[in-house]
Amino acid sequence: MNKPTLYGISSSRAFRSIWAAEEIGLDYDHVPTSFRGDNQKPEFLAVNPNGRIPALVDGELQLFESMAINLYLTKNYGVRLLPEGAAGEAKVLQWSVWGISEIEPLQMQIVVQQFFTPEDKRDAEVVSRATQALARPLGVLNTALGEGHYLLGEEFTIADLNVAGVMDLLMMLQFDFSQWEHVARWLKACQERPSYSSAKAVGS
Ligand SMILES: N[C@@H](CCC(=O)N[C@@H](CS)C(=O)NCC(=O)O)C(=O)O
Incomplete structure (x- = not known):
C-alpha cells in the first residue's frame, strides 16, 4: 500500500495540511507543488482539477480543500486530535x-x-x-x-x-x-x- 501523498508547499494554504500531517506523525510522501505553475501541470490537475494546493491522494481517494484533507487525516490516522x-x-x-x-x-x-x-x-x-x-x-x-x-x-x-x-x-x-x-x-x-x-x- 502506498503512503498518503500530500501536494503543496508550506508557504501557502497547503501549510495547514502539512501541519496536520506533521502533528499526526503521518508517514507520508510530500510533493512540493507550488501555486505558481506546478499547480497547472496536467499531472497535478489530474489530482485536483481546481489547480489549487493542497491536495491529497490516499489509495483510491483524491481529495482537495485543506479542511477536508485535515479532517480525513485526523479521522484515519490521528484520532487523538478528534x-x-x-x-x-x-x-x-x-x-x-x-x-x-x-x-x-x-x-x-x-x-x-x-x-x-x-x-x-x-x-x-x-x-x-x-x-x-x-x-x-x-x-x-x-x-x-x-x-x-x-x-x-x-x-x-x-x-x-x-x-x-x-x-x-x-x-x-x-x-x-x-x-x-x-x-x-x-x-x-x-x-x-x-x-x-x-x-x-x-x-x-
Ligand atoms: N479553499 C482552498 C484554497 C486553496 C488555494 O487557494 N490555494 C492557493 C495557494 S495559497 C492556490 O493553489 N492558488 C493557485 C491558483 O489559484 O491558481 C483550500 O483551503 O484548500
Whole structure:
C-alpha cells in the first residue's frame, strides 16, 4: 500500500495540511507543488482539477480543500486530535468552516495588499476596512477561548490546528492581536508545538 501523498508547499494554504500531517506523525510522501505553475501541470490537475494546493491522494481517494484533507487525516490516522462523539466532531467542523468563512476572506484582502501588490499600488483603505471587520470574528474567538487552553477544552484538537492554520497568514503579517489576549496566548501555544516548526521546514 502506498503512503498518503500530500501536494503543496508550506508557504501557502497547503501549510495547514502539512501541519496536520506533521502533528499526526503521518508517514507520508510530500510533493512540493507550488501555486505558481506546478499547480497547472496536467499531472497535478489530474489530482485536483481546481489547480489549487493542497491536495491529497490516499489509495483510491483524491481529495482537495485543506479542511477536508485535515479532517480525513485526523479521522484515519490521528484520532487523538478528534474529540469523541458526534457533538465533538460537529464542533470541529463548526470551527473549521468558521475559519475559512469568517476569517479567511478578510485576511486575504490584507494578504493581497501586503504580499502581492507593489507598494505604490497598495490600497490602505482596503487594509483598514478588512482589519476593522476582523474585530468581530476575533472577538468571538477570544470569548470562546476565554481562560481555557484550547478551543474545545484542555486538549489541543484538530479544531485548533485548522483555525490557527488558517490564521497563520495573519501571524506572518504580524497582525496586532493585543486587543484579543486569549487569541494571542492561544496562537502562541499553537505555534510552539514541534509540529508547527517541522511543517514550516517542509518544502516551501
Ligand atoms: N479553499 C482552498 C484554497 C486553496 C488555494 O487557494 N490555494 C492557493 C495557494 S495559497 C492556490 O493553489 N492558488 C493557485 C491558483 O489559484 O491558481 C483550500 O483551503 O484548500
